[in-house]
Amino acid sequence: MTFSCPIWPPQWPEIGSKLQESILSGDWGRYKSAAHEELRGQIASLSQCSHVRLMGSGSAAIEMALRTVGIGAGDEVILSAFDFPGNIRAIEATGATPVLVDVRPESLQLDLEMVQDAKSDRIKAVIASHLYGTFAPVGPLREICDHYGWQLVEDACQCPGSVAHGRPAGSWGNLAALSFGGSKPLCAGNGGALLSNDRRMEAKWNATLDRPSDTQPLSGLQATVLLPQLSRLREMNRQRWQTAIELQTLSSELGDVRWLSELPGAAEGPQDAKGQSDPSDVCEIQCSITHYKVAWLAKDSFIRDRVVRRAGEMGIPVGPAFRSMDRCSPKRCRKPFALPESRKLSECGFVLDHSALLAEGENRRLLVEAIASLLN
Incomplete structure (x- = not known):
């Protein structure tokens, strides 16, 4: 499958x-x-x-x-x-x-x-x-x-x-x-x-x-x-969050790719003084972030381009991040500072569309396995 x-x-x-x-x-x-x-x-x-x-x-x-x-x-x-x-x-x-x-x-x-x-x-x-x-x-x-x-x-x-x-x-x-x-x-x-x-x-x-x-x-x-x-936004948010947390977990083990998207509370949610999590708090966190896309930063543009190309071959909606405006003409804008971080994101960043994050059950497992193979 x-x-x-x-x-x-x-x-x-x-x-x-x-x-x-x-x-x-x-x-x-x-x-x-x-x-x-x-x-x-x-x-x-x-x-x-x-x-x-x-x-x-x-x-x-x-x-x-x-x-x-x-x-x-x-x-x-x-x-x-x-x-x-x-x-x-x-x-x-x-x-x-x-x-x-x-x-x-x-x-x-x-x-x-x-x-x-x-x-x-x-x-x-x-x-x-x-x-x-x-x-x-x-x-x-x-x-x-x-x-x-x-x-x-x-x-x-x-x-x-x-x-x-x-x-x-x-x-x-x-x-x-x-x-x-x-x-x-x-x-x-x-x-x-x-x-x-x-x-x-x-x-x-x-x-x-x-x-x-x-x-x-x-x-x-x-x-x-x-x-x-x-009416179903919170439900969809929770589905996306549950997929995103699995992707964040696998990304933490990689050296050439860094996870950029935020997941406050992570899987366990906020804890009280006894280290206990309130299930309602965990659910609220999962429902309160609307992920349009999740993002990674590759070590170099070669890795990013390889991931995007292979994802396309596998039918996974991965694409490059926004193009930075650091090269924008001085006639169009004022640039008081160098902009190396924006350029790095543009050249090495890539994103996964939220539609994929809606995967559930076996389909979610297949997505996570496919992303793992792309990033390794």
């Missing part, structure tokens, strides 16, 4: 039932449908953000977040050189200049010291992205931004429903973005959401987006297919 990757987007009966219900009721064709309202309410509860705007994509949500806080020509926005490439384009779309900082050594998250050392009179915002099951240091970042009068835009596109440093991902920033793209853990083909706990931000984005119809809409059908996925 060989590993068979679970199908994503999901083909659950409840999605079909919801779609049929929407079509028969006519809700699918309304500007403001019941599905829209229900989805907004569920996202607000999930993220603990009181203001939610459904958008046409996560990339559009990032750009609108920047425009909402007043980013424009002559301004600068800090972000990691290792990030989703669309974020640098969102900054450029506003007329502002990206300022690139590096990630911490063998990490996926931006270096806080560099963020502070990159300051200038032109900086107005920082974009912090939660990537590959790891969380940006959003608590300290929010303190830095508040100190300098900057705005924090939190990119939670990969991790809806996650808890980042004790709070829902998306609730740390002045504004935040989610994505419902075709590959995402909440999938509608396209789509996204803009989040904030500041009613002034909501007033600003509504003034831009309503003309009077919505210029960046999420359709009623898209909202409809997302609702059953939200």
Whole structure:
């Protein structure tokens, strides 16, 4: 037997039932449908953000977040050189200049010291992205931004429903973005959401987006297919977590490949003074991280390329990590520092898609064995 990757987007009966219900009721064709309202309410509860705007994509949500806080020509926005490439384009779309900082050594998250050392009179915002099951240091970042009068835009596109440093991902920033793209853990083909706990931000984005119809809409059908996925998000998170912990365990024994994704509490969960774990706490941990992809860092690019090639031959959805922006032209961005860690991640990093993490039982065992053979 060989590993068979679970199908994503999901083909659950409840999605079909919801779609049929929407079509028969006519809700699918309304500007403001019941599905829209229900989805907004569920996202607000999930993220603990009181203001939610459904958008046409996560990339559009990032750009609108920047425009909402007043980013424009002559301004600068800090972000990691290792990030989703669309974020640098969102900054450029506003007329502002990206300022690139590096990630911490063998990490996926931006270096806080560099963020502070990159300051200038032109900086107005920082974009912090939660990537590959790891969380940006959003608590300290929010303190830095508040100190300098900057705005924090939190990119939670990969991790809806996650808890980042004790709070829902998306609730740390002045504004935040989610994505419902075709590959995402909440999938509608396209789509996204803009989040904030500041009613002034909501007033600003509504003034831009309503003309009077919505210029960046999420359709009623898209909202409809997302609702059953939200209902099962915690269940899916637990399945992904259980696969990820097995992959982390086998990766700890390897010398040429390093595991990068976070699994707080590991398999045993938090323990009390007697060394006992509360099963409910363990379950909560497993349900509170939404893994879009899990990541490794190979010792060199040759090993990374070999793993990616062999995985493709085996039908396992492994691919290279994001391309670093460290080579970005000085005409497009400001680079106050060398960016070696971002380059290393780009050249040697690789990721496994969340669809594979949904494997269960015998299929999960086959996946873990296949990954072990790839990494050895």
